[in-house]
Amino acid sequence: MFFRGLALLLSLYIPVLAAAGVCEEEAQWTRSDSQRHFMVLAGRTDVFYERSGPAFVMLIKNGGEHSADDVEIGAFGMYATSGNQPAFGAVPASEYEGFLHERGNQASEVMLRVEISGPQYEREVKILRSWERRVRERALLYPDIALDNILLVKQATEELNRCSNTLTPYELDWGLEDEISEHNAALRIPFEYFKELRRLNADKHVPDSAVPAALLTSASPVPRTTRRD
Amino acid sequence: MNRRELFTSAGGDACVQATQTCGGSQLIPNVALRTQDDVPVKFYDDLVKGKQVLINMMYANCEGFCPLVTSRLVEVHRALAHRMGRDLFMYSITLKPEEDGPAALKDFAEMHGALLPGWTFLTGDPFDIETLRFALFRHNHIKFDLDLNGHAGNLRIINDSIHRWLNVTPMASKATVLQHISWADPPKPLEQRLKDNRALQEQIGREVAQFGYRKVI
Numbered sequence: 001m002f003f004r005g006l007a008l009l010l011s012l013y014i015p016v017l018a019a020a021g022v023c024e025e026e027a028q029w030t031r032s033d034s035q036r037h038f039m040v041l042a043g044r045t046d047v048f049y050e051r052s053g054p055a056f057v058m059l060i061k062n063g064g065e066h067s068a069d070d071v072e073i074g075a076f077g078m079y080a081t082s083g084n085q086p087a088f089g090a091v092p093a094s095e096y097e098g099f100l101h102e103r104g105n106q107a108s109e110v111m112l113r114v115e116i117s118g119p120q121y122e123r124e125v126k127i128l129r130s131w132e133r134r135v136r137e138r139a140l141l142y143p144d145i146a147l148d149n150i151l152l153v154k155q156a157t158e159e160l161n162r163c164s165n166t167l168t169p170y171e172l173d174w175g176l177e178d179e180i181s182e183h184n185a186a187l188r189i190p191f192e193y194f195k196e197l198r199r200l201n202a203d204k205h206v207p208d209s210a211v212p213a214a215l216l217t218s219a220s221p222v223p224r225t226t227r228r229d
Numbered sequence: 230m231n232r233r234e235l236f237t238s239a240g241g242d243a244c245v246q247a248t249q250t251c252g253g254s255q256l257i258p259n260v261a262l263r264t265q266d267d268v269p270v271k272f273y274d275d276l277v278k279g280k281q282v283l284i285n286m287m288y289a290n291c292e293g294f295c296p297l298v299t300s301r302l303v304e305v306h307r308a309l310a311h312r313m314g315r316d317l318f319m320y321s322i323t324l325k326p327e328e329d330g331p332a333a334l335k336d337f338a339e340m341h342g343a344l345l346p347g348w349t350f351l352t353g354d355p356f357d358i359e360t361l362r363f364a365l366f367r368h369n370h371i372k373f374d375l376d377l378n379g380h381a382g383n384l385r386i387i388n389d390s391i392h393r394w395l396n397v398t399p400m401a402s403k404a405t406v407l408q409h410i411s412w413a414d415p416p417k418p419l420e421q422r423l424k425d426n427r428a429l430q431e432q433i434g435r436e437v438a439q440f441g442y443r444k445v446i
Contacts (some may be wrong), residue, residue, distance in 0.1 A: 059235060074235020081245060089243030090236030125235065130356065136242055139258065141363040141374075145244050150371055174372035 023163035026119040035063035036212060037121035039160070041112045041153070041198075042075070042099035043191035048086050053108075054079045055149065055190035056091045057156045058099060059124055062215050071215060075099075076128040078149045078190065086187060088145035089135045100216055102208050110191060112198040113206045114167065120160060127155050146186035153190045157197065168200040257389075258364050260357035262322075265335040265350040272361065276349070281388040281413055282318045284365060285399065286380050288325040289337040294381045298399045299341045302384070305399075305406055306345050314347030317410075322351045324377045326358045388413040 040058035047053035056077025063070060075091035099111050116124070131152050134140050140148045150172075160166040172193055174181045180192045198205065208216060259273035270276055285302065287295040299321070306313055313319065321343070323329035329337075334350035337343075343350075352358070366380045373379050386395040386409055397409040417425070429445070436444045 069231055071232045072235055073232060074239065076236065079243075081243075085245055087243040087245045090239040090241075092239050093234070128235070132236055132238060132242075133356065134360075135244055136238065138244075139360045140244060141359070141367065142369065144369070147369065147371060148244075154371070174370070 022119070022123070026117055026163045029117045029119050031117070032063075035061070035118070037061045037116045037118060038206065038211070038215070039114055039116050039121075039124060039156075040075075040099055041110070041157070041194040042096070043110045043194045045108045045188070045191055047080050047084060048187055050185035050188055052086075052146075052185060052187035053191060054086075054091075054095060055153065055194060056096065057124070057128065057153060058091075058096050059121060059128065060100075060215055061121055062212055069214060074128070076131055077152055078145070078187070086145065088140070088149055090132055110194045110198055112194060112201060112204075113211070114160075114201065114204050115206050116160060116166060120166065123159055123162070124156060127152075127159055144186065146189075150186060150189050150193075153193060157193075167197060167204065170196045170200060256364065257387075258357070258360050260353060260361055262351045262353035262357070263331050265331050265338055265344075267331040270349075270351070272351075276318065276320060277387065277389050279390045280318055281316060281390070281415070282320060282386075283410065284320045284322065284385040284387065285383065286322050286324045286362060286366065286377075287337075288323050288377075288381070289329045289333045290325070291378075291381060294378055296341060298381065298384075299337075299343055301399045301403070301406070302348075303342055303345070304403050305410070306343075306348060308403065308407055309410070310346075312347075313345065316415075317347065319348040320351055321348070322358065322361060324358070324362065324381060326352045326355050384409075386410055386413045388415065391415065 038060040040060065041055075042058055043055035044053040045051050054077070056075045056079060058075035059073070061072040073096075075096035076089070077091060078086055078088055079091045079095045081087045102111060102113075103109055131148075134148075141151065142148050154172055157167060158169070161169060170180070170193065171178060172180060172189070180189055180196060184192050257273045257277055259271050262270050262272055264270060276282065283302075283305075285298060287299065302319065302321075306319060309317055321334075321338075323334060329352050331350075331352060334352055335344070338348075338350050353361075362380055363374065365385050366383055367374050368379075382398055382400065384397050384399045384406065386397065387393070391413075393413045395409050395413050397406055399406060416422075432445055433443050436442070
């Protein structure tokens with residue numbers, strides 16, 4: 001009985017300790033110029049119905065384990081197929097490359113690029129990989145991929161603020177003050193959400209001039225085979 | 230520059246809206262779970278296939294809804310004890326698999342007098358539990374679906390052999406819960422249904438003669 005009680009007590013405290021460990025790791029992390037991490041929220045309108053379009057989360061890391069020239073890059077979310085149909089999954093390079101650079105202030109596009117820490121980057125990778133697994137195993141949570149994409153962008157952006165306020169948040173919660181979910185079709189919500197986050201976090205957006213030049217250079221991607229789920 | 234793709238599946242393995250073949254519409258995932266006795270099971274193949282089942286979600290450290298729901302389910306189990314473990318089964322799945330291992334679930338069941346025949350408590354990989362939660366209890370509304378406690382307040386009734394799904398809140402009266410369960414019972418033979426119908430008609434006739442209106446529902 002004593003051991004069962006002890007096991008119960010441990011099972012209650014282990015998640016709390018694990019969460020504390022995550023934030024401790026983030027607090028202790030120090031930025032280095034040789035390795036930088038970015039998260040980009042990118043979207044376009046007027047591609048699909050209801051004036052909606054692609055909206056995805058892109059992760060970029062430069063300075064890998066082997067060389068300072070290494071760049072790790074990937075994006076996940078909603079993109080347009082060759083027939084302009086909405087598709088949910090790992091975004092092809094041809095789609096996300098357009099958002100490696102700033103594209104001016106076009107009303108039909110949004111881009112917010114923030115610099116994040118190494119631990120934040122790893123947590124974001126974990127979230128995107130979990131969605132990649134859902135696509136691979138045909139285990140999405142909704143029959144409508146527009147809802148899955150909302151869940152993905154919500155998880156990815158809220159995870160940034162788990163330990164500290166990296167972004168000024170917008171509460172996408174279908175509450176009384178949430179105008180975005182009230183007035184937009186599901187497929188368009190991520191675009192409007194990114195637009196609002198960009199407005200709220202204009203000072204945190206990293207301009208092209210502050211990004212290592214290597215990250216802005218387009219090159220043929222090498223398939224990544226070293227990391228698995 | 231050496232560029233590496235984070236996702237090997239980029240542009241290949243994707244879900245296109247029109248096809249709806251990516252889950253969500255998949256009814257009962259056959260995920261691997263563990264019982265309160267740490268026995269591995271496949272959710273659909275071992276627990277649901279061809280059976281009539283009652284499924285709810287809970288977590289051991291839940292102080293609000295879960296103990297109330299569990300005590301109501303104990304009452305339901307008592308009322309249907311003659312069927313439990315024979316042609317009717319109950320499953321309580323944890324909403325917090327990171328916290329609730331088999332031992333924690335066994336303690337919870339013991340504490341609430343729920344270690345009963347035909348009633349199994351289940352835990353598993355968080356990814357699989359989330360898949361199961363959405364497949365069985367989602368409202369297709371993100372706000373409600375992210376509220377774990379909201380999902381703790383539902384009882385899903387499935388009769389897989391006749392593909393019938395029902396939902397009832399376990400906090401309704403015991404009679405209401407039992408009535409919902411009976412709606413998923415296997416269909417009775419025609420003769421039995423005709424006999425039951427005749428008896429009901431006679432009862433209605435008697436009530437109309439006595440009171441002037443029908444009392445039985």
